[in-house]
Amino acid sequence: MGQVTERVTVVDHPLVQHKLTLLRDKTRSTADFRRLMNEIGMFLAYEVTRDLPLATREIETPIERMSAPVIAGKKLVFAPILRAGIGFLDGMLTLVPSARVAHIGLYRDPETLEAVEYYFKAPSDVAERLVVVMDPMLATANSAVAAITRLKERGVVDMRFVCLLAAPEGIAKLRAAHPDVPIWTAAIDARLNDHGYIVPGLGDAGDRMYGTK
Numbered sequence: 001m002g003q004v005t006e007r008v009t010v011v012d013h014p015l016v017q018h019k020l021t022l023l024r025d026k027t028r029s030t031a032d033f034r035r036l037m038n039e040i041g042m043f044l045a046y047e048v049t050r051d052l053p054l055a056t057r058e059i060e061t062p063i064e065r066m067s068a069p070v071i072a073g074k075k076l077v078f079a080p081i082l083r084a085g086i087g088f089l090d091g092m093l094t095l096v097p098s099a100r101v102a103h104i105g106l107y108r109d110p111e112t113l114e115a116v117e118y119y120f121k122a123p124s125d126v127a128e129r130l131v132v133v134m135d136p137m138l139a140t141a142n143s144a145v146a147a148i149t150r151l152k153e154r155g156v157v158d159m160r161f162v163c164l165l166a167a168p169e170g171i172a173k174l175r176a177a178h179p180d181v182p183i184w185t186a187a188i189d190a191r192l193n194d195h196g197y198i199v200p201g202l203g204d205a206g207d208r209m210y211g212t213k
C-alpha cells in the first residue's frame with residue numbers, strides 16, 4: 001500500500017517509482033509521457049480503491065452455487081481536473097470501467113496562482129457517490145482545494161484526492177482546507193519555486209502531456 005501519515009499515502013510501488021522517473025526526464029516524448037501517465041493512473045486506481053466495501057452476490061460457477069464478493073454501493077465517480085487530470089483517466093477507467101466521470105475545468109492564473117473555473121459537469125446524483133478527484137500536480141493546492149470545494153457545494157461528502165507529485169506546501173494547504181479528504185501521491189517533492197512549480201517536479205504536466213509548450 002505504501003507509507004501512510006496523516007491521511008497521506010505515498011504509493012511507493014517500484015513500478016510506479018520507475019515510471020515516475022521516466023516521466024520526470026525532460027527528454028521523454030509527448031507520446032511516452034501520455035502513455036506513462038495512463039499506466040501510473042492504473043496503479044493509483046488500484047491503491048485508491050483498495051479498501052472499497054464489498055457485498056456478496058449469489059452466482060453459479062460451472063461447478064456449484066456460491067456467495068461471491070462484489071463492490072458494494074453505487075458506481076464511483078472519477079473527477080479529473082482539466083487538463084492534466086485527464087492523463088490519469090483512461091488508466092483509471094481501464095480498472096474501473098463502470099465509473100462515472102465528472103469534469104472540472106480549472107486553470108491556474110499565472111500571476112496570482114489562484115484557480116479559475118471554466119467548466120464543471122458532474123453526474124446529477126454525484127452527492128450519493130464516492131468521488132475520486134485526480135490531478136497529477138499538487139503544487140500550491142489552489143486547484144485541488146477549489147475542485148473539492150465545488151464538489152462539496154454539490155453535496156459530495158465522500159472524496160479522495162489522487163496525484164502524482166505533491167509539494168509539502170500543497171499537502172499542508174489541502175489538509176488544512178479539507179481534512180476529511182485523504183490524499184494518495186506517488187512522491188512528495190522538496191518544495192515550490194517562485195513561480196509555484198514543484199521542485200524537482202516534472203515541469204508543466206498539461207504542456208508536456210499535450211505538447212503545447
Ligand code: PRP
Binds near residue numbers: 081107144
Ligand atoms: C496545473 C496542474 C494542476 C495545477 C496545480 O494546471 O495540472 O491543475 O496546475 O497547481 P496548484 O496546486 O498550484 O493549483 P494548469 O493550471 O497549468 O492547467 P492545465 O492542466 O490546463 O495545464
Ligand code: URA
Binds near residue numbers: 197198201202204
Ligand atoms: N502545475 C504543473 O503542471 N507543474 C507544477 O510543477 C506545478 C503546477
